[in-house]
Amino acid sequence: MQLANFMISLDDYMLPCLNKKLFGFDCPGCGAQRAISFLLHGEFADAFAMYPAIYTIIPLLGFLLADSFFTIKYANKIIITLMISSVVLILGNYILKFI
Template sequence: MYLSTFIFFLESYMLPCLNKKFFGIDCPGCGAQRAFSLLFQGEFAAAFEMYPAIFTIIPLLGFLLADNFFTIKYSNKIIITLMVSSVVLILGNYILKFL
């Protein structure tokens, strides 16, 4: 019951993309909010289609949070790998939107 209320709350308060509103073109972050909402609904394939980088951004944020509290071996390499893969997915998705 609480999860459905949270999902409804997420969907009703999504922020509009100002870049798309003013200029008419998507920004590199367009679709991230909807993909996050789809993840909470359990629709993983739809979330990947909406915004592929969501599957690297969430672990990156979780790892950055854990790295503040615990000493993790090779944390710099893991962070850099997750950041580079996120940027590659974001830019790749952005370029594919225009093709």
């Protein structure tokens, strides 16, 4: 019960986008916090619709953490692939917001 209350209260503490407040349009990172909130609530399709790169950024962060503790074969290739796919998804989503 406390975990559910904690997850619901996270929505009350999301940071506003400074770029959107100052210039009036979204930054490339807009939607990431809400996507994480959707993931925590189990709404996976909504998380993808909000910020598609969330599904490459989370494995990238997990892999970077694992790579710091263990020796992983082909780690550089995996990291580069996850990074490139994250950048492509972030920029693609950002461009689609303006269309």
